[in-house]
Structures are given as structure tokens and as C-alpha cells.
Amino acid sequence: MPDLLSVKNLKIEATSYPPGEPPKTVTLVEGVSFDVEKGKVLGLIGESGAGKSTIGLTALAYGRGGVRITGGEVKLNGEDLLKLSPAGIRKVRGCKVCYVAQSAAAAFNPAHRLGEQVIEASLKHGIMSRAEAEKRALYLFRVLGLPNPETFGQRYPHQVSGGQLQRAMTAMALCPNPELIVFDEPTTALDVTTQIDVLAAIKHAIEETHTAALYITHDLAVVAQITDDILVLRHGKMVEYGTVREIIEEPKQDYTRALVNVRGTRRDEAPDQSDTLLKVENITAGYSNGFKVLQDVSLHLPKGQTLAVVGESGSGKSTLARVITGLLPPQDGTISFDGKPLPKALKGRSNDELRRIQMIYQMADTAMNPRQTVRDIIGRPLTFYYGMRGARKTERVKELLDQIEMGGRFADRYPAELSGGQKQRIAIARALAAQPELILCDEPTSALDPLVAEGILKLLLKLQEETQVSYMFITHDIAIVRAIADSVAVMHRGKLVRFGPKSKVLSPPFDDYTDLLLKSVPEMEIGWLERVLATRRMESAGN
Template sequence: MANMLSVRNLRIGATVYPPGEAPKDIEIVHGVSFDLERGKVLGLIGESGAGKSTIGLSALAYGRGGVRITGGEVLLDGEDLLKADKKGIRQIRGARVCYVAQSAAAAFNPAHKLGDQVIEATLEHGLMTREEARARALYLFNILGLPDPDNFGDRYPHQVSGGQLQRAMTAMALCSNPELIVFDEPTTALDVTTQIDVLAAIKNAIEETDTAALYITHDLAVVAQISDDIMVLRNGETVEYGPVQQIIEAPQEDYTKALISVRQTKQREARDQSQALLSVNNVSASYGNGFKVLHDISLHVPRGQTLAVVGESGSGKSTLARVITGLLPPTDGSITFADEDLPAQHKKRTRDQMRRIQLIYQMADTAMNPRQTVGQIIGRSLTFYFGLRGRKKKERVQELLDEIEMGSGFYDRYPAELSGGQKQRVAIARALAAEPELILCDEPTSALDPLVAEGILDLLMRLQAETKVSYLFITHDIAIVRAIADSVAVMLQGRLVDFGPRSSVLSPPFDDYTDLLLKSVPEMELGWLEKVLATRRMESAGN
């Protein structure tokens, strides 16, 4: 079968602006080549900065953020996109080649109905009449498993879930009958149960429409379920390239082997979990419109240990953290910290009470002031809580940088000059600067590739062993829970459905929802997705 996409010796460059130096040109993708047939999926996998998205976007003849394609060929059904003029490229994008972004929420206009947006590009290119486009959209809503497909298009983006919105974006990409779709981390921000549904929908849609696809991700277990071939990338170069079975069962390169073996070890569970540092006592909470989001939650975080709070999106995990920090006062119940009742509102808490509980956010990018240096970001807590200034503050910041294994050379850097993993380490250092007894970790590794995430988790575990700090670790990644948690709380729709030691919660017999969560964690096994879906169908038929 002829190749739908052939990339030959692709080279991509960029201009960097080192502090205090003249701008200089660098090459970030070094001679990458691959082929893709119609109806097949090629998975591009690697750590942050490997070049995955940059290579994927080259299939649209696009270089974002000042990146430029400097050499090679990108052949779409034999036509070199890199030789097309601007008009030719406009005719190709959205018609023959489409793109599915990581964040569907940012890709839709909140003021327009989903159906109108799904068919917009198809109409813009004059590929169908409005009636034909609407019929095509309805067909795609059906094969993507969207609820009430006849009326789904009448909804606005805020009226559907994250998983439904991601499938709607896939429908938007497929509507024009493209020859190629680039999926850029389409399930990274989704919880495991929703991810299964979206993966199944994407795989089914590709098979039904016979479209070729590039699937970009940093999760090898995910890409193994949907791809025919896998290309492993690092630093803009191909590390390994071959069929899925060969890559996951018989990898040849050390880097690929490292990706496959991530999180094979786990922390030993603490035996005594009775000494509570933080206790949540019968807490309920509502947002301003009276919508109740937490229902009678009771749990505790043992001293010097890790409580993992798990559940799908909307289960109330992050809301619970907001209540603990005083950002959302509970409507009922109380929070006890070190045998002392905490005021419900953070404004009424003492400076020392605020110091002892710190928060590490999911997105380090948005949690830092881009105009402040690393030294200023970490040093602010030192001044606020301890009054440190001048030389003493700088020395303490450097000590904290050493603790997070960043050492010298980072004090005067800005967030834009750091990698994703480095930013998250700075966020950890900022929390540690307050010398807290409890750190709330809100999905701090969900946006990181597996090897970088493992480094962050290892760092957190080492710091806990050294300082005896407690963690409340919010996540939807059961593999992380198995690796680092002493105790586990499982939440569903604002309610606590299970709570106890890790060995108890993650061992049978399970309650139904915990069982569903555990079965939804992708495994490095060919055909795993089909087995999970078949099991679900049998269980549904049995009910």
C-alpha cells in the first residue's frame, strides 16, 4: 500500500536568546524520517523537548513559536507540503490534514454551539453543503460514542464533560474526511476511566474512516493500545522505530527500555497510620450557586506519610485541597491540624498556620510569575515567613536549589528558561522554603513525561525521608498511588467511597468504583484496550 505520509530527513531549527549573549540558531530536530500508510497510526513518544509535537506539526507544514523547518521533505500522498505556497497550505490545513490538540477546552469557542464548530472548517473549504456536513457530524458523533448524538451538537462547550469535549474535537478533525490527523497528547489531561473511552472512540473512528494518524504522547502504555508502529524520540533524534510489538516486548535501545520500566519499584507502606497530622472531619462544601461538591468527607493524613487522593475529573479531589487550605470554607464539618482546629477561611489563619501547610500546583507554568527569577520566586517565602533578606536569603535559596538537585546556575534564570521538570522542582523548593509540615501536591507530575515524573517523585520521597514532611497527593494515576502512597482515599462525585492503607484499598475485594479505576490503568500489553472494553460489555450485559 502506498504511503499517505512520508517524512524524509526532516530538519527543524530555532533561534534562542541566551541571557547576555547574542541570538544564535540551533537545530532541534536532526534528520528524522518515517512512513505512514492510510488507516494506520504511528505513535511518536519521548520526553518533553524530544521534538514530538514539533515533528507532528511539520505534517501541517507548520513551525510554532519561531520554529522553522530547515530541510527535508514532508510528502502527503506524494506532494511535498514544504514546497507549497501560503495559499496551497491554507487549502491543505483543515481539509486534508487536521490537528487535535491536548486541551479541547482551549480549542473551542465558548460562545458557539459544538455542532457549528465541528462543521466550520468543512464548510470553509467548500467540501460539503451544510446539510451534508451536519449529516457527517452526526455520523461521527455516533461512532465516537457521544451521548444523545442527534442533539449533541446543540450543546455549548461548557455543557459537556472533558472526555466528551475531546471526542467532539476528534469529530471536528474527522469531519472534512482528511487524509491525515495529528493527535497531540489528546488524553493527557483526562482521568483514567475517561481516557479509556476516548482512546476507544479514537481507535474506532480511525478504523471506520480509514484515516492515517500521528499520535503524540509521553505514555508508552497508551500509545501501545492505539498505534501500529512507534517511533521513540529524544533530543530531536530517532532512538528506535518499529512495530508496536517489537518496541514494547523487545526494545533494543537503553532509553526505550528505561521508558518501559518506569515505576517498577514502590515505597514500603507505613505500618502505623494512626497518628494524624491533618484530620478532615465530616466536611461538606458548596460553590457560590449552592451546588454541593463535597459530601460528608472524613479522612486523615498521618504524620510523615503520604495520603493519595484518587478519582476521576469532577470527583472533588482539588476541591478538597481548596477546603484544607482555606480557599473554600466548608459548609459543614471542620479541619484539624496538629490537634488544633483551623479557621475555615485562610484570611483568619495565622501566618504560622499558613506556613505549615503548603501547596504544589499541577501546572508550574501558570503558578509562577514569568517576570521573576528563580531566586525571587523561592525567596519570597523566606522573606514573608522568616524575614530573611540580602545575603542570608540568597544563601538559603541556594541551599534549597541544592536540595532539589538543581545546584548552581539557576538563581538568576526565569521560568521560560527552564524545562518542565525544572519548573516543577522550583515549585517544590518554593513550598519547602516555608518549612511546612504538610504539602498538598495537586497532580504535580501529570503534565510531565514518565522519566521526568519519576525523578520528581523520587525527589519528593527523598525529601520526605529527610524532613518527615507529610503529603496529600492528588492524582488520577494509579501507578503513582501504588508507588508512593501509604494510605489511599478514593473519591467519586464528591463522596468518599474508600479510605484506608494502600494494601487494603488496592487489594480485593474492591468496591465497584475502585475496581473500575484499577481496571482502567493502561498496561504495556498488546490488545489490553480491547480486553478492557470486552470485560465492560460483559459486565453491562450481566447487569
């Protein structure tokens, strides 16, 4: 079968503007070639900065943020997209080639109904009449397993869940009957129970419509379920290219083997979990609309240990962290720290109480001031809590940078000059600057590729051994729970459904929700998705 998409010797460049230096050209992608047949899916995989999204967007002849496609060819059905006029490119985008972004929430207009947005490109390009487009959208809503497909399109984006919105975006991409879809990390922001439904829907839709696809991700377990071939990238160059089976079961390159075997970190739970640092008792909390996000939650965290709080989006994990920090005073219940009750509201806590509990956020980008240097970011808590200034402050910043394995040479850099993993290390150093006894880690590795995330986990465990700091680690990644936790709390719809030492929580017999959660964790095994879905169907039939 002739190739639908053929990319040869691709070269992509951008201009860098180093402070105090003349602009210089930087090569982002060089010498990358691959082919995609009609009805087939190619996975682009690699760490952050490998060039996955940059390469994927060339299928739309697009270079974002000043990026330039300076060499090679990108042929769609034999036509080189890079030689098209602007008008010719506009005819391709949203018609022959469509794009599914990582954040569906950012891709939809909140002021318009979903149905209108799903059919918009089909009408704009004159591909079909309104009646035909609406019929096509209804068909796709059914194929993608969306609830009440006849009326789903009448909803606004804020009226559906994250997983439903991601499937609606897939429907929007499929509606014009494109020849190729570029999926850019479409399930990264989703919890595992939602992710499995979206993956199944995407795979079914591709099979039903015979559309070809590029699937961009940093998760090999995910890509193993949905693609036919895999292209492994690093630093803008091809590392390895082959079938799913070849890459997963017989990787030839060291880097590919490292990706396949990434989760090497594993720590046994502490045998004694009685020395409590944090105690949460009968906490009920919600927001101004009266809806209770947390209902009667009780748990504890021992000194120097790690409690993993797991559950799907909306289960109350991050709200629990906000209650503990005092950002959201609870409606009922108490929080004790080192045997003493904590004031419920942040404003009622002393500087020392604030210092002892710190937080590391999921998105280091949004948690840092882009106009401040690393020295300023790490130095602020040193001044606030300890009054440090001058040479002593400079020396302590260097000590913290050494502690997170980066070194003093990074002190004068800005966040934009750091990689994702480096930014998260700076966020850790900022938390450590206060010398806390408890750090709340809110999904700190979910936005990172596996190898970088592994490095962050190893760093956190090393720091815990050195300082005896306690962690409450909020995550939806069960592999992380198995790797670093001493105890585990499973939350579902604002309630605590399971809590105790890791060995007990992750061992049967399970409650229904924990059983579903554990069975939804993707495994790097060909055919895993089909087996899980078949088991679900059998269980549903049995009920």
C-alpha cells in the same frame, strides 16, 4: 500499499536570544525520517522537549512560535508540503490534514454551538453541502459514542464534560474526511476512566473511516493500545523506530528500555498510621451556586506519611485541597491540624498556620511569575515567614536548590529558561522554603513525561525521609498511588467511597467505582484495550 505520509531527513530550527548575547540558531529536530500508510497509526513518543509536537505539526507544514522547517521533505500522497505556496498550504490544513490538540477546551469557541464548529472546515473548504456535513457530523457523534447524538451538536462547549469535548474535537477533525489526523496528547489531561472511553472512540473512528494518524504522547501504555508503529524521539533525534510489538517487547536502545520500565519507584506503606497530623471531619463544601462539591468527607493523614487522594475529574479532589488550605471555607465540618482546630477561612489563619501547610500545583508554569528569577521565587517565602534578607537569604536559596538536586547555578534563571521538570522542582523548593509539616501536591507530575515524573517522585520521597514532611497527593494515576502512598482515599462525585491503608484499599473486594477505576489504568500490553472493553460489554450484558 504506498505511503500516505513520507517524511525524510527532517530538520527544524529556531532562533534563541540569550540575555546579553547575540541571537543564535538552535537545531530542534535533525535527521528524522518515517512513513505512514493509509489507515495506519504511528506513535511519536519521548520526553518533553524531544520534538514530538514540533515534528507532528510539520504534517501541516507549520512551525509554531518562530520555528522554521529548514531541511528535508514532508510528502503527502507524493506532494511535498514544504514546497507549497501559502494558498496551497491553506487548502491542505483542515481539509487533507487535521489536528486534534491536547486541550479541547482551548480549541473550541465558547460562543458557538459544537455542531457549527464541527462542520465549519467542511463548509469552508467546499468539501460538502451543509446537509451533507450535518449528516456526517451525526454519523461521527454516533461512532465516537457521544450522548444523544441527534441533539449533541446543539450544546455549547461548557455544557459537556472534558471527555465528551475531546471526542467532539475528534469529530471536528474527522468531519472533512481528511487523509491524515495529528493527535497531540489527546488524553493526557483526562482521568483514566474517561481516557479509556476516548481511546476506544478514537480507535473505532480510525478503523471506521480508514484515516491515517500521527499519535503524539509520552505514555507508552497508551500508545501501545492505539498505534501500529512507534517512533521514539529524544533531543530532536530518532532513537528507535519499529512496530508496537518490537518497541514494547524487544526494545533495542537503552533509552527505550528506560521508557518501557520507567516506574521503578515503589515504597511499602507505613505499618503504623495512628499518629495523625491532619484530620478532616464531616466536611461539606460547595460554591456560590449552591451545588455541593464535597459531601460529608472524613479522612486523616499521619505525620511523615503520604495520603493519595484519587478519583476522576469532578470528584472533588482539588476542592478538598482548597478547603484544607482555607481558600474555600466549608459549609459544614471541621479541620484539625496537629490536634488543634484550624480556622475555616484563609484570612482567619495566623502566619504560622499558613506556613505549616504549603501547596505544589499541577502546572508550575502558571504558578510562577515569569518576570521573577528562581532566586526571587524561592526567596519570597523566606522573607515572608522568616524575614530573611541579604546574604542569609542567598545562602538559604542555594541550600534549597541543592536539596532539590539542581544547585546554585540556577538561581538567576527565569522560568522560561527551565524545563518542565526543573520548574516543578523549583515549585517544590518554594514549598520547602517555609519548612512546612504538610505539602498538598495537586497532580504535580501529570504534565510531565514518565522519566521526568519518576525523578520528581523519587525527589519527594527523599525529601520526606529527610524532613518527615507529610504529603496529601492528589492524582488520577493509580501507578503513582501504588508507588508512593501509605494510605488512599477514593473519591467519586464529592463523596468518599473508600479510605484506609494502601494494602486494603487496593485489594478486593472492591466497590463498583474503585473496581472501575483500577480496571481503567492502561497497561503496557498489546490488546489490553480490547480485552477491557470486551469485559465491560460482558458485565453490561450480565446486568
